[in-house]
Amino acid sequence: MNNTKYIIHQGQYFYIYFRYDPAIIGVIKSSFPEYKYEVARKRWKVPARFRIEVERFAYANGFIFGLPVEEEKTFDVPELPELAIDIPLKMPMYPYQKTGVAFNIAKQRTIIGDKPGLGKTVQSIATIIAGDAFPCLIICPSGLKENWKREWHKWSDKKAMILEDRIKTTFPRYWEHAMADVFIVNYESLTKYFVQQLPKRIKGEPWTVKDVVFKDKNVQLFKSVVVDESHRCKSFSTRQTKLTKGICAGKEYILLCTGTPVVNKPIDLVPQLGIINQLRIFGGYEQFIKRYCGGPNNASNLNELNCILKANCFYQRTKEEVLKDLPSKVRQIVYCNITTRKEYLEAEKNLKRYLEQFEKADDARVQRAMQAEIMVQMGVLKRISALGKLQEVFDYVDDILESGEKMVLFIHLKDVAQAVKSRYPGAVMVTGQENAEQKQHSVDSFQKDPNVKLIICSIKAAGVGITLTAASNVGFVEQSWTAADQEQCEDRCHRIGQKNSVNAIYFLGKNTIDEYIYSIINKKRNIAAKVTGNEELIEVSVIDNLINLFNQKVA
Template structure:
C-alpha cells in the first residue's frame, strides 16, 4: 500500500483486499474515488491510518510519502522481498506439553537467531516459545525481565512447561540469589522492570543526566547466559532507565529474546533501543544508517518494506492469529496469577470465613446447618470481593501493556467498585453493567463493535454474560469470574460466536494465595456442575459451600493453572 499525503488528505493505493477495505471503512471521513480507484482519508485521521498500516504490514507492506515521493514509493513496491520461511523444529521440543506446529517453527527460528524479537500477536504463546528456546539451548541461568503483573505467571509457566525451577526475586534474596543458582536449586530468575536497579546496579556515578557509561553494574549480571525481555516495547526510548539497564545487563549474552506484539508503537525509531539491546544495530549499518534509511520523510518512516525484510532476515519473526488458525483451537485459555494489594484485609476476611466454616461443620442440627449455608455463601462472596479489589492494580498494568498492541479487549467483572476503578483509569472505555439503561448498553456495544478508538469494554458478568455480540475483539479477560464452567463459557462466547474471524484468547486473573485459585480448581474439576445440580440457587450454593469447606479444611493451597 502507498499512502501519499496530498493537501488535506491521504491517498491510499493498494491491490484490492476485502479485509483492508473493511478496515478503511471503519475510519470516519474516508471516501472512495471510483474514477481513480483510490481511497482518501482526512489528515485529521492520521492516527487511525497509522494503526491500520501497523495491522496489515505483514501481508501488505506500507510506504508513506508526499506527492513528490510517490514515484520512489512505487519503486520500492516493485522490489520483490521474499521473507524467510520458518522451518519445523529439528529436534524433540523437550517440554511437558506439545506445542502447536507454528510454535515449533518459532522455537526453531529462535535457536537459529539466538538474539531476536518474537513479535507474534498476543495469545499465540510467545512465553512458551521463549522458554522452549532457552531450555533447548541450555542457556542457564536465565534472567526474565517483565512487567510486575506478569512475574508470577512467568514463574508458573517455567514450572508448567519444563523441569527447571524459577524464582521471583524479592528483598529476601536481594544479595543471595546467586547462591540458589550455584547450588543447583534454581535456574531461572524473574524481575520486573522497576526493580532492575535494586538487584543489579552497584551505583550510578552521576546524579543527573547519566548515561549507560555512568552505570556500575554488580558482577552477578555476568552469571546469566540468557535474558528474556517481555513487553520489550517498554524499552522503545533509549532515555529510560529500563532501556539503559536492560542494555547493560544483556551485553555479551549469547541468547537475548525480546517479546512484544508491538515492536513499533509510533515510528521505526522505536526499534533502535530494542535492536541495540539485542546488539543487532550493525546488521542495519549502525544508528546513523538506520535512521537515514528508515526514519526519513515527514512521517519519520521510509523504506518500510525493506526494513521489514531485514528484520525478518536478521532478528525477527511474527505470526498473527488469522494466519495460524489451522493450528489453534477455537479458544485458548491462560491463567494469570497476580499479587493482591490488600493482603491484610484479605487475611482478616479469610480467617473469618474459616472460623465460620468450622461452626458450620460442627453443627449437628440439620436445620441449623442448612440455615448457616446462606451465611457461609455470603462470607465466601465477601472474600472473593476483597480478592477482586486487590487485583485491580495489576489488571490495569496488564491492560495498559495489552492495548499498546492495538487490539481490543473485553473485561468481565462483578463489583461496581471494580468497574469504577477500571473506568477511572481507562476513561475512553465503555461499559455494560446493571446500572446502565438498555439504550446505554446498546450504545456501548455499538461503539466497541464499530469504533476503532473504543478498545476496552468493561462488562458485568450478569448484565453482559448472555445475548451480546462482541466479535470486534478476540481477547477476553476475567477480573472476576462466575461460579460454574457453563457461565464462564457464556461470557467467553460474547466474543466466540458467528462473525469472529480469530481464535479467542481468554485470560483468567487469579489473586495469588486467595480463594480465586480454589474456585478456579472447583470449576475445572466440576466442569459439568451446571448439569449435575437441579438448577436451583440453593442446590448450587449447597454444592459450592461443601466443596469450599473441604478445600479450606484440607489446607490445600495448590493452585492449578491448566486450561478449563
C-alpha cells in the same frame, strides 16, 4: 532525493543538512543564538531548546524534518524455518510456535513479536531449553513474575525462582547447587540485584551503561536473558533500558517478547535493537535514524526495514495468520499480586472464625442458615481481591489494546466496573445500570466502531443473548460461582461469525479465593464434560468445596 534540505532531531540537538549555500548559512548565523558547523559530517548543529526558532527557519527556507523519503521498494520477506530437533517439553507446541523457536535458535538474539495470546512465553522457554542456555534470567513487569515461574514449571522440568530480598546476595548459589535454573526479576529491581554503583548524577549530564558499576558475578552468571514486554524499554534515556542493555551484553541468547514492538514510530525499535545488539545490521544508530525515521511522520523506507528485521532478528504473527493451528478457544490464567493484602487477610480471618462455628453446629437447619452467611463473607473476599488486582489487570489490558486488538472485560460488582470505566473512559458498558437501548448502543459501537476497543460487561447482564465477535480476547476480573456462567460469557465472542481463536483470560489474585474458585470450577467442568460430553449445560455449586478448602487452612 527530491529535497536535499532537511533537519533531523536527535537527543539534545537539531542537525541541519543542505548543499552549500552562502545565503542559507547567513540565515542560520542570524537566526540562532547558538550553532556549530561539524566539518566532518557537513552539517549544522543547533541545541534542541531552540525548537521554535528551528521550526520558523525550516518553514521559511523550505526545509523538511527527517530524512527525505525515497519511493518505497518491495521486498520478499523470508519464511520462518522449520524446527528440526525435538525439545523436551511437557506439552506439544503448535506448528507456528515451532517455526518461531527454529528462528530463535538460528538467530539467538531476537524480538518475538507475536500478537497477544499466541504463546511468546513458551517459545522463549523452548528456545532456552534447546540452546541449553542456563542459567537464564527473566526480566519482566512485576505483575508477571509469578506467571513466568508457573509457565516454566508447566512446560518443563526446569526449576524457576523469583528473586527476593532474602536471597539478594546469595541467589547465584542456587544455580551452583542445582537448586534453580531460571531466575525472575522485575524491571524496578534490577539495581538491587545487579548494580554495585550507579553514576553520580550531574544535572543536565546524561549517563550511559558504561558508567554503571555492575555486580559482575551476578551479571556474568547468566548465559541467556529473556526480556518480557520489551517495548517498555522505549528510550535509551531511562534507567531500566540502560540496565537491561548492560545485563544482556554478551549473552549467548537474548530474547525480547512484545506484541507491540513499535508503539508509535520506528524509533521505538532503537533501544530494543540495541539491547539485542542488532543495530549494527542497520549501520548503527545514526544510520537507522536517517534511513527509517525520516519524512513528515518520522517513518521512512518501512518495507525495507520490515524485510531486514524479519531476515535477521524479528518475527510477528497475528491470530488470523495462524488460525489453522489454533483451537477454537484457549483459556489462560494470569496471576496477580493484590494491593489489598492486609484487608484480605483480615477478612479471611473473620471467615475462618465463622467456619469454626459452622463446623461445630450439629443442626442441619442452622448449618443451612450459616451457609448463606458464608457465601456473603466469601463474596467479600472476592471483592477485596478484585479491587486489589486491578493495577496488574490494567497493565495487561493496556498491552492488548496497544497491539490494536479489542477486548471484552467481564466484572460482577458495580464498584469494580466503575474503577475499570474510570481507567478507560472510552470504553462502552453492558451492566445492570444501563437500559435496553443503552446496552444495544454499547454492543453496536463495540462491534462496528474500530475506535471502541474495550467493552466492560457484567457477568449476569451480558452473559447471554449478545454477540461480541469483534473481539477474540475475553478477560475475567471476577468469576462466577459456576462453570456454566463463565462458559456463557466466553461464548459472547466464541460464536458464529468469529474468525479467530478466542483467548479467555482469567485474572486470579495470587493466594486468594480466586485460585480456589477457578481450580474447583475447572475440575467440575472436566468431570461434567467426561460424563455428559456437554460441559456448557452443567451448573456446579462450589460452596461445599470452598468450605472444605478453608477448613483445611484453619486446621
